[in-house]
Amino acid sequence: MPASPSIQAEVAREVSGKSNEDSAAKIPLLLLSVFGAAWFVASAFLFFLSAMKMHGPNLGAAFPFLSYGRLQPAAMNAFLYGFLSQAGAALGIWILARTGKTKVALPAVLAFGGVLWNGTVLVGTFGILAGYNTGLPWLEMPAGAQAMLFVASIVISVCGLLTIASRTERTLYPAAWFIIGALLTLPWMLGTASWTLLGQTVRGAVQLSVNGWFINSMTWLWFGFLGLGALFYIIPKTSKTGLHSRSSASFAFWTLAILAGWGGVHSGAPLPRWIITISESVNLIFLVPIALVVHNLWNSTDGEAVSEKESLSLRYARFALTALISYALLSVSFYLRSRNLTLQLTLFSPGITFMLLFGFVGFSILAGYNLMLPALLGRTFSLGGIAVSLVALFMTSIPLILGGLKQASIWGDESKTSADVVKGLVPYMGMSTLGFLTLLVLSVLVLLRIVRELKTVVLEDCGCATWASDSSESKEKQ
Amino acid sequence: MSELSNKSAVENDSEPKVGLTPAPLWAVTLLGILVYALIVRSINSGGDFDPNVYGRFETPKEVQDGHPAVVLPDWxxxxxxxxxxxxxxxxxxxxxxxxxxxxxxxxxxxxxxxxxxxxxxxxxxxxxxxxxxxxxxxxxxxxxxxxxxxxxxxxxxxxxxxxxxxxxxxxxxxxxxxxxxxxxxxxxxxxxxxxxxxxxxx
Amino acid sequence: MNHGTLIFLGLLLTFLGSWSGMVLAPQVQIGRQQPDVQLQPLNRPPAEGDVGEIYPQARAGLAAQGREIYQREGCYYCHSQQISPHPADARWTQLNRFSVHRDYLFDQPAMFGVQRLGPDLSNIGLRQPDENWHLVHLFAPNAFMDGKAGNKSTMPPYPHLFDYRKIMPQGGSTSALKLPESVILPKQYQDGYEVVPTSEARALVAYLKSLHQDVNLFEAPMYAPKAKTNVVSQTATNGAAK
Structure with missing residues (x-):
């Protein structure tokens, strides 16, 4: 019995040729992807729990780690650093290797970086739940974990950059610019922000400016660039049209690189007026590169008919573009000081942030997974779940955005009290709780699908059924 | 064996091509206008880049005037x-x-x-x-x-x-x-x- | 754009650009502000022997510990501590003055907050100087809501900051919470038990009581205060801040 799959695998290697020499390079990418998907489940679960706390604040009151103030930052950090960063990095490095027609450099080191990154996020998330929150949004993991994250980011970044440095195709594909940009700047951003804020080199409201700068830079230079890198690869590849315009992509790249970091301060912040004025204006200018990207990529989608697997990627990518442009249009409201002042600190900002992070970056990653994982595993399969993804996106971000508008109107109404805020938000909260439940379902579906395919491949490769089933079980537990 | 043929299809996919259409003129123009607007807005209502001008005020003079003029009594x-x-x-x-x-x-x-x-x-x-x-x-x-x-x-x-x-x-x-x-x-x-x-x- | 070096240099420049604008420039411009004597009214001629209130002041030990509890429990995820210049903020915080850099000099990190699911707390020390109110509110957030017409707080209770203690024959603890009747204790504690705050709860309340941004500053003048501050609440706040 065990002989048959192993023979099949031998044949497969001969036929595909490439997969044999690349097999070492696949391990770190698979590791990052699978753990990224596992963190997707973990963060969705934490988001769901924290959303539940809005309806039943007394749930699990006996356990300090189940209070909203601990669940919410833990969920956010797990989502940002566990899911988006890891999955995005895996996808990005894979695209670098593909477009550069080369192999992943230093696979063992990259795998080590991946393990380090996972360990850090694990320690960090448990640290937040256990009460070692640093109190700085997006930097909430305890200082030790933050330092380790910085080291791991250097390791991953160096492996990615060495991969593209060893390319055999001289011309850099536009997708590669974005990914190079993301990998280069990640350690800069993490290092600068941790040193400045956790090292307490600045005091007073300058902390708010630095924190806003960090969040805005990470949003565009890391998460945004990874998402764009993925889309700039996926859309031209699946639609078979080729990228519409190289110079337009380059223009968008540099505009985004210049603007990133300037838009993170809201109008009511206790900072001098000039900082706020610049930040507001930059929120409007972001429209230009985003419109350019969407225009460029949308023009790249009208190619010939594509296979079903690829059309799924393309559909995910199209929705990612839609989410991106919706985010850009909604965030124009931050340009107007009067709107900004009423919408700041309401649910509107987490709503549009989630639309960007999940709708744009997350969807790009799912689109990329749908191409990358079959290629890495040498099997044909499709992740599916696009309907669930769309429901999850709509039911999380739209209620938060509408709830934010409602919150702003209550806040501006003289006759209301803080009890009215809570009362007014309950229906929106209810919707978004269902949304986070859908997100949890989606993440579990994605993880199970990946683990099932992985299990099949491992079984084929070594023919040792017991070991394989053990390992996939332990993966499922993540 | 359909599995195998699919597999080679995955591996032999060609990489996408790039078009050479120039960046659209509207984007360049729009960017120029918006950057100009940012500069004008920062100069006109950026509080003269003064560290003491916060949200409610527009200029350093307004901050001065923001304090009700104190005419000290004789005593x-x-x-x-x-x-x-x-x-x-x-x-x-x-x-x-x-x-x-x-x-x-x-x-x-x-x-x-x-x-x-x-x-x-x-x-x-x-x-x-x-x-x-x-x-x-x-x-x-x-x-x-x-x-x-x-x-x-x-x-x-x-x-x-x-x-x-x-x-x-x-x-x-x-x-x-x-x-x-x-x-x-x-x-x-x-x-x-x-x-x-x-x-x-x- | 086929050269890695070009991309590297370009990105370094753009990165340094936003870093200089949003990190370096504010730090150079306002980052070195020190606590200062705030003469009231502000634009009068200074003289020898003048003593005004020094603002801001470092929080006293207990209140500084309380800030750490505030941070640990993630209170800043629902409560902001920044008053914007928008008129509605003056109404909610009952103080007609917006927050500025100087208000946060001693907090590392300062708890600016990311959302306002609950009220802004910049001035909670002025609005609510009653220690027992704060303790009961942390223990049972719905104690002060009538519960009618859906008036319920979404704030989670923090029972782990409190202990149940058997009331001694010689009398209850002086620090036990004075609970309103609407608070119903768990069954096993209903008879002969009292709720005593831990030192963490006391620290958190000391921190909340030390929050007051009511000093008239040059860059943030305080207009006719809307707060109903009486002498008692003033002394209570000043006591906690010093």
Whole structure:
């Protein structure tokens, strides 16, 4: 019995040729992807729990780690650093290797970086739940974990950059610019922000400016660039049209690189007026590169008919573009000081942030997974779940955005009290709780699908059924 | 074996091509306009890049004007000078006094009353024995300043004390002080709490 | 754009650009501000022997510990501590003055907050100086809501900051919470038990009571205060801040 799959695998290697020499390079990418998907489940679960706390604040009151103030930052950090960063990095490095027609450099080191990154996020998330929150949004993991994250980011970044440095195709594909940009700047951003804020080199409201700068830079230079890198690869590849315009992509790249970091301060912040004025204006200018990207990529989608697997990627990518442009249009409201002042600190900002992070970056990653994982595993399969993804996106971000508008109107109404805020938000909260439940379902579906395919491949490769089933079980537990 | 043919299809996919269409002119123009708008907006309503201009204000001048113009009353500067010379030793610069010994003047229930009637008497003749201020007991003696300070000095310092450190009260006039000085010229000894409480505040 | 070096240099420049604008420039411009004597009213001539209130002041030990509890429990995820110049903020915080850099000099990190699911707490020390109110509110957030017409707080309770203690025959603890009747204790504690705050709860309340941004500053003048501050609440706040 065990002989048959192993023979099949031998044949497969001969036929595909490439997969044999690349097999070492696949391990770190698979590791990052699978753990990224596992963190997707973990963060969705934490988001769901924290959303539940809005309806039943007394749930699990006996356990300090189940209070909203601990669940919410833990969920956010797990989502940002566990899911988006890891999955995005895996996808990005894979695209670098593909477009550069080369192999992943230093696979063992990259795998080590991946393990380090996972360990850090694990320690960090448990640290937040256990009460070692640093109190700085997006930097909430305890200082030790933050330092380790910085080291791991250097390791991953160096492996990615060495991969593209060893390319055999001289011309850099536009997708590669974005990914190079993301990998280069990640350690800069993490290092600068941790040193400045956790090292307490600045005091007073300058902390708010630095924190806003960090969040805005990470949003565009890391998460945004990874998402764009993925889309700039996926859309031209699946639609078979080729990228519409190289110079337009380059223009968008540099505009985004210049603007990133300037838009993170809201109008009511206790900072001098000039900082706020610049930040507001930059929120409007972001429209230009985003419109350019969407225009460029949308023009790249009208190619010939594509296979079903690829059309799924393309559909995910199209929705990612839609989410991106919706985010850009909604965030124009931050340009107007009067709107900004009423919408700041309401649910509107987490709503549009989630639309960007999940709708744009997350969807790009799912689109990329749908191409990358079959290629890495040498099997044909499709992740599916696009309907669930769309429901999850709509039911999380739209209620938060509408709830934010409602919150702003209550806040501006003289006759209301803080009890009215809570009362007014309950229906929106209810919707978004269902949304986070859908997100949890989606993440579990994605993880199970990946683990099932992985299990099949491992079984084929070594023919040792017991070991394989053990390992996939332990993966499922993540 | 369909599995295998699919597999090679995955691996042999060609990489995408790139078109050479130039960047659209509308984007470049729009960017130029918006950057220009940013610069104009920052210069016009960026508070002159001044560290003291925050949200509500547009220019450093507005911040200056944001403070209601304070026209200092005539008694303020001389009153503070008298206070700094004679009173600050016991009652402290911030009017907080010293626990148990010197009662506070800041937010004191002896100062924040309708009129300066009792205060003028205390300054003229001094005070001794137990005293309750803001529900706290004090027991010490205050000197008489009848001979050192003129009517004008006493009026100034009392007006100052009644309006500093968050205190709010009417000013005292030299005429008022003179009237009390004349009325109490035979008093001779220091006041006690009991005697003072008999005197109307105004 | 086929040269890695070009991309590297370009990105370094753009990165340094936003870093200079949003990190370096504010730090150079306002980052070195020190606590200062705030003479009231502000634009009068200074003189020798002048003493005004020094603002801001470092939080006293207990309140500084309380800030760490505030941070640990993630209170800043629902409560902001920044008053914007928008008129509605003056109404909610009952103080007509917006927050500025100087208000946060001693907090590392300062708890600016990310959302306002609950009220802004910049001035909670002025609005609510009652220690027992705060303790009961942390123990049972719905104690002060009437529960009618859906008036319910979404704030989670923090029972782990409190202990149940058996009331001694010689009398209850002086620090026990004075619970309103609407608070119903768990069954096993209903008879002969009292709720005593731990030192963490006391620290957190000391921190909340030390929050007051009511000093008239040059860059943030305080207009006719809307707060119903009386002498008692003033002294309570000043006591906690010093």
């Amino acid at each position: 303020f500067v001389p009153g503070r000078k008298v206070y700094g010379t004679y009173c600050v030793g016991c009652h402290q610069g911030n009017g907080a006094g010293a626990p148990g010994q010197f009662p506070p003047l800041a937010k004191s229930d002896w100062v924040n009353v309708e009129g300066p009637n009792r205060m003028v008497r205390i300054v003229l003749n001094g005070l001794q024995g137990p005293l309750k201020v803001n529900a706290v007991d004090y027991n010490n003696a205050m000197l008489a300043w009848r001979d050192q300070l003129t009517d004008q000095d006493i009026a100034n310092v009392i007006s100052y004390v009644r309006n500093e450190w968050g205190n709010k009260g009417s000013a005292a006039t030299a005429a008022e002080v003179k009237a009390i000085r004349d009325a109490t010229k035979d008093k001779g000894e220091q006041w006690t709490e009991g005697q003072l409480l008999q005197i109307p505040v105004k």
